[in-house]
Each structure stands twice: as C-alpha cells, then as structure tokens.
Amino acid sequence: MSQELRQRHHCAYCRKLNTLWLKTEDSLSALQCKRCRLSLGLQQHRKWKTLDPAAYVHPLDRQALQALRKIPGIDHILRKLLGLTTERMYRVFCQASSIQVSARQYAHLDAKLDIVAHTLGLPKPELFVSMGDFGGIEAMTMGVENPFIVVSVGLLERLDDAEMLAVLAHEMGHIHCQHLLYKTAADTLLFVLGAVMARTPLSAIVQTLGWPVQLALLTWRHKAELSCDRASLLVVQDPDVVMRALAKAAGGSLNDELNLAAFIEQARNFERAYVADFLDKAWTLLLASRSSHPFPVWRISELLKWREDTGPQGYAALLQSGLEP
Ligand SMILES: [Zn+2]
Ligand SMILES: [Zn+2]
Numbered sequence: 001m002s003q004e005l006r007q008r009h010h011c012a013y014c015r016k017l018n019t020l021w022l023k024t025e026d027s028l029s030a031l032q033c034k035r036c037r038l039s040l041g042l043q044q045h046r047k048w049k050t051l052d053p054a055a056y057v058h059p060l061d062r063q064a065l066q067a068l069r070k071i072p073g074i075d076h077i078l079r080k081l082l083g084l085t086t087e088r089m090y091r092v093f094c095q096a097s098s099i100q101v102s103a104r105q106y107a108h109l110d111a112k113l114d115i116v117a118h119t120l121g122l123p124k125p126e127l128f129v130s131m132g133d134f135g136g137i138e139a140m141t142m143g144v145e146n147p148f149i150v151v152s153v154g155l156l157e158r159l160d161d162a163e164m165l166a167v168l169a170h171e172m173g174h175i176h177c178q179h180l181l182y183k184t185a186a187d188t189l190l191f192v193l194g195a196v197m198a199r200t201p202l203s204a205i206v207q208t209l210g211w212p213v214q215l216a217l218l219t220w221r222h223k224a225e226l227s228c229d230r231a232s233l234l235v236v237q238d239p240d241v242v243m244r245a246l247a248k249a250a251g252g253s254l255n256d257e258l259n260l261a262a263f264i265e266q267a268r269n270f271e272r273a274y275v276a277d278f279l280d281k282a283w284t285l286l287l288a289s290r291s292s293h294p295f296p297v298w299r300i301s302e303l304l305k306w307r308e309d310t311g312p313q314g315y316a317a318l319l320q321s322g323l324e325p
Pocket of ligand 2: 170171174224225228
C-alpha cells in the first residue's frame with residue numbers, strides 16, 4: 001500500500017521551498033514547483049553573478065553587427081528614428097492592450113522572469129501578455145531606454161512551462177547582448193514593410209533610411225537570433241527544451257506528427273548541405289518576410305554545433321563557469 005510522506009524540496013530554478021506530500025512511487029521530476037511551475041526533478045541549476053555576453057555571442061551576429069556599426073552615424077540615425085516617441089508609442093500600445101505580468105498576475109511567468117534575470121545577472125524588465133500578436137510575432141523585446149518583453153497568449157497556450165522559460169530567456173538574451181537599438185529599429189522596419197504599420201507616420205521616417213541601412217539591419221536581425229538561442233540554452237540548461245520551444249514557436253504544436261528527434265535529424269542534414277555564404281544570399285529573398293524568427297531548422301543546427309563544441313568557446317565550458325546555487 002502506498003504511503004504519503006511529507007517532504008520539503010528547494011526548487012533548483014527559483015529556490016522556493018516546496019512542501020509536498022509524496023507517495024513512495026512519486027517521482028520528483030513529475031512534480032512542479034508551486035511558484036515557477038518548473039520541474040522539481042532538477043538537482044542543480046547554474047547561475048552567473050556577471051556573465052559577459054561576449055562569451056556566447058554567435059560569430060555571425062558579431063560580424064553582422066560590426067558591419068552595421070561601420071555605417072557612418074548609424075547609432076545617431078537609429079536613435080533619431082526611434083526616439084522617445086516611438087518607444088513610448090510601443091509601451092502605451094502594450095499597456096493598453098496587454099496584461100502586465102506581476103506577482104499577482106501570471107505569477108508563474110513572473111517567477112520565470114526572475115529566474116532568467118538571476119541566471120544571467122540582469123535586472124528584471126517588464127513583461128506583458130498580449131491578447132494578439134504583432135503581425136505574426138509572438139514574442140518580442142522592445143525599447144532602447146527601458147526595454148520590455150511581450151509574449152502572446154497563443155504562445156503561452158502552446159508552450160509548456162519549461163519552453164516558456166526558454167522563450168523568456170531568448171528575449172532577455174536580446175537585452176543582455178545589447179541588441180535593442182538595432183533590434184527595435186529592425187522590428188519597426190519590418191512592421192513598416194509588412195502590414196502592421198504600413199500606413200503610420202513612422203513609415204515615412206523609416207523610408208528615409210537608405211536601402212544599404214535597411215539591408216544591414218534586416219540581415220543582422222536574423223543572425224542576432226543565434227546569440228539569443230544560446231542565452232536561452234544557458235538559462236534552461238536542457239537543449240531538448242530549447243529545441244522543442246523553437247520547433248513549437250515555428251510550427252505550431254509538437255505532436256505525433258511533429259517529432260523532435262526527426263526535426264533534429266533534419267537540422268543535422270541541413271547543416272551538412274548549406275554554408276553561410278548561401279544563406280547570406282537567401283536572406284535577401286526573405287527581407288520582406290514578416291516572419292520574426294525564420295529558419296528554425298538552421299537555428300537548431302547552429303545550437304547543436306555550439307552544444308557539441310567541447311572547446312573553451314563551447315556551451316559545456318561556459319556552463320561550468322556558472323555558480324551552483
Ligand atoms: Zn520554482
Ligand atoms: Zn529573438
């Protein structure tokens with residue numbers, strides 16, 4: 001006959017002390033923390049007091065950003081384009097149409113955001129849950145002076161708790177890697193090129209950016225995702241979860257029809273078949289695409305390469321530098 005035993009367990013992610021009544025056959029990994037809703041089966045979660053993003057920024061992101069920064073006066077041009085008005089507009093739009101996450105509202109998301117902030121050694125930004133999406137974009141980080149994150153309720157419904165942690169960690173990666181001036185400009189450009197803001201006054205301002213600036217912004221934008229997928233893995237510390245989140249965010253839901261192992265195999269084959277040179281040309285065909293995070297197979301193949309890199313620049317070496325709780 002099974003017997004119930006009172007046990008206390010610290011959640012490795014958020015450190016909450018959970019009091020549980022466990023049957024002898026219960027496995028901790030099947031139980032959720034009452035605060036962050038992540039699995040209580042994890043024994044150890046590494047965190048960094050300070051983590052230099054240069055330790056994990058993807059080389060393609062670094063190169064594309066260097067190319068962007070070589071454009072004379074680019075920072076000044078973008079700051080002028082975005083200005084306080086644009087940032088405020090995005091914030092007001094979010095505040096008016098989304099639910100702000102707090103300890104009293106979507107408390108489990110608030111706890112997950114705390115985990116990401118503590119893991120990467122960053123201040124916690126504001127987080128909103130939006131009822132819709134932004135022209136197909138379901139998670140994004142906006143703002144230069146005062147960044148904030150928005151996730152769609154649709155994403156929240158499709159992803160499980162660990163996968164949501166992966167999404168939040170990816171978004172905070174944009175803050176950690178100091179992407180936000182370029183990222184907000186690139187997203188604004190995309191909104192203007194797409195349908196979301198095509199007829200707003202911002203459209204005219206964006207058109208004043210020359211084609212070389214637009215091209216540099218949009219090609220960098222895809223490569224920036226690779227660094228943030230690494231940030232996501234550093235926080236989640238489980239590659240399968242990050243890859244599942246990527247697959248789900250890209251293709252809807254993972255079910256019997258969409259098998260993660262097959263998706264990973266596809267990513268490995270993709271890596272063998274294509275080289276970055278070809279992809280660079282392909283980006284130009286995708287510039288007007290409204291897809292926020294394209295090429296999940298490519299992103300998974302890049303993430304697998306980093307995870308399997310056993311050198312000092314690889315995932316394992318960096319994870320070891322994290323502190324145990
Ligand atoms: Zn927890
Ligand atoms: Zn991103």
